[in-house]
Amino acid sequence: DITELKQAEEALKKRLAYEKMLANISTRAILIEDISICLDECLEIMGKTLHVSRIYIFEYHHGPGTADNTFEWVSDGIAPQKETLQGIPMNLYPWWMEMLNNSKIINYQDIEDIPGGPEKEILRSQSIKSILVVPLFVNNAFYGFMGFDECLYHRKWLDEDVDILRTTAQIISNAFESKQAEEALRESEGKYRALFETAQDAIFLSDERGRFLDVNQAACESLGYTKEELLELRNKDIDADPSGYEAFVQVRDGLVENMRFDLDQRRKDGTLLPVEITGCFFTSGGQRISLAIARDITKRKRSEDALRESEKKYRDLVENISDVIYSVDTDGVMTYISPAIESILGYSPSEIIGKPLIEFFYKEDLTRMRKRFEETLSGHIKPSEYRVLSKSGEIHWILASSKPVFIENHVIGIQGVLTDNTERKRAEIALQEKEQKLERQAQHLEEVNTALKVLLEHREEEKKKSEENILSNVQKLIFPYIEKLENSQLDDKNKTYVDIIRSNLKELISPFGNTLSSKYSILTPTEIQVADLIKHGRTSKEIASLLNVSPKAISFHRGNIRKKLGLVNKKINLTSHLQSLAT
Template sequence: MGKSIRVLIIEDSESEAFLAVRMLAQGGYDPIYERVDSLEDMKEALQRDVWDLILSDYSMPGFSGVAALTLVKEMGLDIPFILVSGKIGEETAIEVMKAGAHDCVMKYNLKRLIPAVDRELKEAVVRQERTQVEEALKQAHSSLEKLVMERTSELSTRNEQLNEVIEKYSQTEKSLKASEERYRSLVENIGIGISLISPEMEILTLNNQMKKWYPDIDSTKRPICYRVFNNPPRETVCSYCPTHKTLQNGQVYESVTETSAGDEIKNYRIISSPVKDMEGNVIAAIEMVEDITSSKKMQEALQESEIKYRTIFETTAASTIIVEEDTTISMVNTEFERQSGYSKEEVQGKKSWTEFVAKHDLERMKRYHNLRMTDPDAAPRNYEFQFQDKGGRIRDAFLTIAMLPGTTKTVISLLDITKRKSVEEALRESEQRLSDIIDFLPDATFAVDPNGKVIAWNRAIEDMTGVKAPDMMGKGDYEYALPFYGMRRPIMIDLVFISDKDIEKKYLFIKKEGNVLLSEAEVPLKGQRRVLWGKAGPLYDSKGNVVGAIESIRDITNRKRAEEALKKRERDLKAKSNNLEELNAALKILLRQREADKDELEEKVLANFKQLAMPYIEKLKKSRLKNKEAAYVTILESNLINIISPFSNKLSSQYLNFTPKEIQIANLIKEGKTSKEIAELLNVSPGTVEFHRENIRKKLNLKNKKDNLRSYLLTLS
């Protein structure tokens, strides 16, 4: 069995479609195909099934290859599209290739079909892998940005800062394929290095790219490659050298080098292919060289990035786990080990998260989990529950959960809020006036009365400033500004009572939303420059009178740095994407040059055929042959001449619906053979020949006309 392949054939002739399918089978494929000949049938087939390859005729009644290609592009499909035609010209072929066709194969030269299909299927895999890598990078970036925003929002209503949980898996795979056949001559200015090496490892020719890399090498002096390509020079053939192997056995080889270049090491991808004479002897080798030093460094940098994000996952202060769809815990960090009392080996892949939930919360959390698997937006993202550790101890925990993009996995961050719950319980019993302050925890928060005296100074602001509440409570005269600015001066909380443009100018920005003020400022906090976010508003008594003001402050320095890091990452990814596009463009230029060389080779083959084959046919004609054998030789000569003459090409290009048998019989009629003689030569009945004669006349529009069929066919020669 060959390699299975699903092929959609756009062709109005079943016989032509069969020829293409047979050629695929001969090329090692096991094709599953469907033939369509209209826009509607093609669209229905593309919507119904997934196809690996599209083969399309150029011109059909009511449909065309260009219309088929347009439909594929409109549907946003990336399927190798090869035009198979018998009458398309070079200029038309170029226009179709510019429109998006991947290759163009002539029906009278179907031997090119298999190499074209092999190449385009491989390139489709490369495009798909590149798309997957880019999509993975975009999803990872989106996930990271979303997590940062969620953490920032949660900090406004909680008394302890939730640490960002970042997990980013970035994989990249760079695939560059080697061509199956190499050029017989050097190609200049194609963006990659090419050199011609003799069997004695002498450099015969260098292209422009190689001369840029090695400007001091004079190929006219035939220097030894391993001496001049290395700095310092080598005295023996490089161990990785693919060219040396090619020169020995005539095979294609590929390797990645580590070439000394002064104080640095350059990485080159080298593909070597043989150059053979007419007798098949290897007379030289072509080296195709690509500098992959930058791309290799980029891959190493991406690996370092993955290690960095894994380190963040491990060292974050919040307990973090990753849970599979069946509730199995697949990954935990060090903080979870500390909080649960279990080691990673005891948990990962072995325990369900349900084993860490107190019994009275279990049914509720299972319900959330099942809901999240069907509709992630319907399940709560944050809630409290009671956590049970290895020793059976129960503690209050705050949970933040999110789906990993493109998977059924969830990432869960746990914060031990047992102490905070105790504080909240105590605060609920405090005075009504201080109840507003609870809404601002866990941010650094303080409050003042209308006279500017401090009436509240919470724990978070103690940690932020180093000033304890007893040292601040009851003080006025802008005492609260000293820890932030080192001087007594009005700050944002004072703007709740008065409007002062001079105060506002000292902030990075300040805006008002109703009675609430929002601002950012850069301050020298504890000897370090920190960026602080603030929110201030009035305090009211039970009658709605303003009895003070309250301000909450949050240190967003790390968030600002993270935002700058994300922006830099985006710029780096865009630069890498541009590099990939440039490389792809260079490969396309290389392939077009390869096709041009193939056309030149075919012309030389035809010239050699006339010189090498035809003389022997003349000798056979002059030898003593029986009548039937002489007739076979005559037919052979005629058919071979037709191969290199315009008759068959003209006949097949002007009348695409001629079957191979009809073309064969038309050739014999043109040579003056009777129906009986044709029947004997083709081993068929005279009636069959007459049937094909009628079909030929019909397709040539000669039916019911007196024109002689042979005379008409001769006019086509």
């Protein structure tokens, strides 16, 4: 009876076929170029070797929680399911997911024995009778599952079937891991290359002798070389300063870990390019490689030069202006003072810097100065005037215009300008003294004016009394006798004389007598006599008789009077005009 022998031969043949299948699958997974083609071929080899109805791989998507049938092989006469098994919401199959997430194998000779109701429904729809499924883990994360379906009969899955499926699943998981690693490497290399080529800074890779292995586009553009030309050079060929290669050697030999320094690189046309170099060494493929990044610092150099020039101008300005620039810390200690202080107080800056501010202030101003100091630190800014003491002890007046100094919103002190106001202050004091003197003189003059006013008022009263006395005496002592003469037997000539005397006396005692006299001041005495008689209505003939002169002489005097009074060629009656002067 050779039955057992035949069985043993069949078992050995089957085992050899399985081992050959696994070896074939392993070889393909190791030499993989296209994983999709590789997996399709592996599934076909397994299906034909194991004589199953269907073999498949599902990929699980953690975000949406769905699974897709990504690879499938079916034997002849079995309906494929790949197209319909896409985007399956796995939350509908909790038992299935719990088993796979816990690394458990789903092994059922009859799917009706499966505990999960939804799972049985979807398996029945695929005409599955027996099922064997193992989970797939890639990089320790659940990736999906791989399984065998038997659709023709209820198949009992042997231990060797389970081992083959588990081993194949491990091989495929490793293949997926390799694929992900390759994709990550390609992505990393792509990012590196994109960064390398698009970087605005020049990047140089060189070997331990300094020969360039790779350079980016920025390096070519900044130096004016093509990439091929630079790859024929070494780093010291483009360094205008030997200190660059010396720093390279120090990092290469392990004396320092990395390098950072400024130097000038020489362009292809011979011009110099100021750059900042940062670099280090790293190992790749067993070779030590130098990485150097050169940043163009032309603008920075220009800014630094401009800043130095600006600082020089500011320093020259501060050191040459007559006003004093100063700064103190929050404790009132001098931290800076410009040289102009020496011409004011006689102290050099070194004699003041580091000393408390209060040492130089007049003691009577210290309380006010301390108060203003605290107010300025609090942001209350206004100019203040103080007295300070010079080196010789002389008092000087200064005007302080100050403000707080901040660093990161914290007050660190006060800075400002001191103006020597001594001369102005002295002038103000002298002016005040003069004003006070003038005020005293004005007060004295006011008192004198008051006295004069009293005196004038007294004189006016005396004058008034004198006029009243004269008027009274004329009326009492003269007019009575004139009346007696008028009542006596006088001839016409003497009556005329009496009338003239009465009229003239009235004018003398009249308040308008002075006005008339002033008008007559331009006339001769004879002309005054003639004018007076004309004013009283006397004719030229009457006047000539009274004055014992010819009428022709009176006409001559009349002409002179009109001329002197501005009446020539004017139709103005002389008698009326002379009478108007007396009113």
